[in-house]
Amino acid sequence: xxxxxxxxxxxxxxxxxxxxxxxxxxxxxxxxxxxxxxxxxxxxxxxxxxxxxxxxxxxxxxxxxxxxxxxxxxxxxxxxxxxxxxxxxxxxxxxxxxxxxxxxxxxxxxxxxxxxxxxxxxx
Amino acid sequence: xxxxxxxxxxxxxxxxxxxxxxxxxxxxxxxxxxxxxxxxxxxxxxxxxxxxxxxxxxxxxxxxxxxxxxxxxxxxxxxxxxxxxxxxxxxx
Amino acid sequence: xxxxxxxxxxxxxxxxxxxxxxxxxxxxxxxxxxxxxxxxxxxxxxxxxxxxxxxxxxxxxxxxxxxxxxxxxxxxxxxxxxxxxxxxxxxxxxxxxxxxxxxxxxxxxxxxxxxxxxxxxxxxxxxxxxxxxxxxxxxxxxxx
Numbered sequence: 001x002x003x004x005x006x007x008x009x010x011x012x013x014x015x016x017x018x019x020x021x022x023x024x025x026x027x028x029x030x031x032x033x034x035x036x037x038x039x040x041x042x043x044x045x046x047x048x049x050x051x052x053x054x055x056x057x058x059x060x061x062x063x064x065x066x067x068x069x070x071x072x073x074x075x076x077x078x079x080x081x082x083x084x085x086x087x088x089x090x091x092x093x094x095x096x097x098x099x100x101x102x103x104x105x106x107x108x109x110x111x112x113x114x115x116x117x118x119x120x121x122x123x
Numbered sequence: 124x125x126x127x128x129x130x131x132x133x134x135x136x137x138x139x140x141x142x143x144x145x146x147x148x149x150x151x152x153x154x155x156x157x158x159x160x161x162x163x164x165x166x167x168x169x170x171x172x173x174x175x176x177x178x179x180x181x182x183x184x185x186x187x188x189x190x191x192x193x194x195x196x197x198x199x200x201x202x203x204x205x206x207x208x209x210x211x212x213x214x215x
Numbered sequence: 216x217x218x219x220x221x222x223x224x225x226x227x228x229x230x231x232x233x234x235x236x237x238x239x240x241x242x243x244x245x246x247x248x249x250x251x252x253x254x255x256x257x258x259x260x261x262x263x264x265x266x267x268x269x270x271x272x273x274x275x276x277x278x279x280x281x282x283x284x285x286x287x288x289x290x291x292x293x294x295x296x297x298x299x300x301x302x303x304x305x306x307x308x309x310x311x312x313x314x315x316x317x318x319x320x321x322x323x324x325x326x327x328x329x330x331x332x333x334x335x336x337x338x339x340x341x342x343x344x345x346x347x348x349x350x351x352x353x354x355x356x357x358x359x
Contacts, residue, residue, distance in 0.1 A: 008143070015139040019132050027128055052146070055157060062250060063168065063175040071162035077177040078161050084182065085193045088255050088343065092200035095350035099207040102354070172314075172328040174248045182253065183332045187312045190335075191297060194342055198294050201287070201346035208353050 010051035017044035031104070031111045035097055042090050046083050053079040217355060219273035229271040236264040244340045248329065254336035258343030265348050274355075283352040290345030296338030300331060 005012075021044055024037020053076040061077040063069060101111065108116050164181055174180040182190055220226060244257030265286070268277040304316040314331025315324075322330055 011143045011146075012140065015136050015143070018139055019136040022135055023128070023132055048143075053157075060251075061165075061177040063165070063177065069166045069169070071157070071165045074165055074177065076157040076161050077164065077181055080178050081182050081186065084178070084253075084255060085189070088259075089193060089196055089200075092197045092346065092350070095354065096200050096203055096207070098354055099204045099350075103207060171325060172332060173325045174329055174332060176248055176250065176253075178251075179247045179253050179332065179336070183335050184314065184328060187301075187335065190339070191301065191312070194294055194297055194339055197346050198290055198342060201290055201349045204350050204353050205287070208356065 011048060014044045014048040014051065017041075017047065029113050031101055031113060031116075035094070035101070038097075039090070039094060042086075046086065049079050049083055053077075217270060217274050219276070220271045225271050229267050233264050233267060236260060236267070240264060240340075244336055245333065247336055248332065254339030255343055257336075258340035259347060261340060261344040262347035262351075265344070266351055269351070281348075283349065286345045286348035286352065288345070290342050290349060293338045293340070293342030293345060296341070297335055300334050300338065 017040060021037050021039075021041030024040060025034050028034055028037065055072065055075050058073055058075045059067070061074045061080070063074070067073050104116065105111055108119050110116060110119075164185060165177060168174060168177050168180045172180050172184050174184075240257045240260035240263075242257075243252040243260060244254060247253035247257070265281050268280060300314070300317065301312040303318065304313045305311050307316045307318070309316040314328045317327060317331050317334075319327060319330050
């Protein structure tokens with residue numbers, strides 16, 4: 001039972017990082033810190049997804065002519081393809097979120113969510 | 124109410140850990156994720172496209188349409204940064 | 216908004232490293248067939264070689280070397296290369312994005328698909344580089 005839990009150390013690490021990201025998004029009041037928490041959350045999801053792709057005794061998914069084309073000697077390449085897409089898209093959406101934060105700061109003069117809501121209700 | 128943060132986070136983490144106990148064993152070559160489509164790609168990639176790297180051939184050849192959509196997303200994000208940061212400038 | 220760095224060592228070393236970073240980026244893009252790499256990774260490394268002079272030489276000098284308008288054009292041209300690699304087989308009688316019908320002289324069959332992958336990876340690399348430099352430029356523009 002304990003060996004089974006220790007064998008899944010990748011997913012325990014992903015769950016811990018998920019919790020840290022969740023804490024940052026929900027419990028912090030500064031908008032920039034919420035954005036960083038979201039980025040940490042995304043990293044935990046990538047770690048979880050790629051951790052599911054390994055096989056026992058398999059190697060990198062580049063076909064070596066000496067090893068043949070047996071599917072049990074190469075790790076599953078499909079999660080790697082999806083996460084490659086997701087990483088670059090996450091960088092682009094973080095750029096757009098930072099642009100929105102700059103606009104909010106220019107308009108309301110602060111990045112604290114309670115101050116922003118107060119000033120929004122005063123207009 | 125700040126003391127409520129730690130129990131909620133522990134419940135969240137316990138829920139995540141419980142949710143992944145139903146998955147198959149980590150290193151199993153016969154896990155359902157590795158059985159349906161990927162042995163087909165591994166067997167055919169050198170014969171169809173002379174590319175030993177399976178990740179590149181799946182990304183650019185077998186699933187090239189998804190990569191086109193992703194490049195569109197990246198380009199649109201760059202354009203929208205320009206549009207968001209230009210708007211507050213010429214408000215006259 | 217970003218000023219020139221005061222230390223001479225930083226300026227000289229960063230100027231000396233830019234061509235090495237670009238050669239490495241080209242290597243990563245074109246060797247995506249035989250090892251880890253490909254369009255996205257090489258495109259981001261190519262963007263680093265443009266952002267590094269912006270940080271060490273200041274915006275005014277490096278904008279003359281690589282202007283922000285050129286970065287947006289690069290992003291659009293990269294995407295145009297990808298879409299053309301998909302539309303030309305459609306005009307020649309096959310499906311969209313079927314690399315077996317690209318009009319490249321001298322190659323055919325599986326080698327033609329490999330060449331199609333290379334063209335598409337170059338387009339992706341240019342597009343990702345242009346977008347990263349555009350986002351950096353517009354986030355650090357100076358206030359009027």
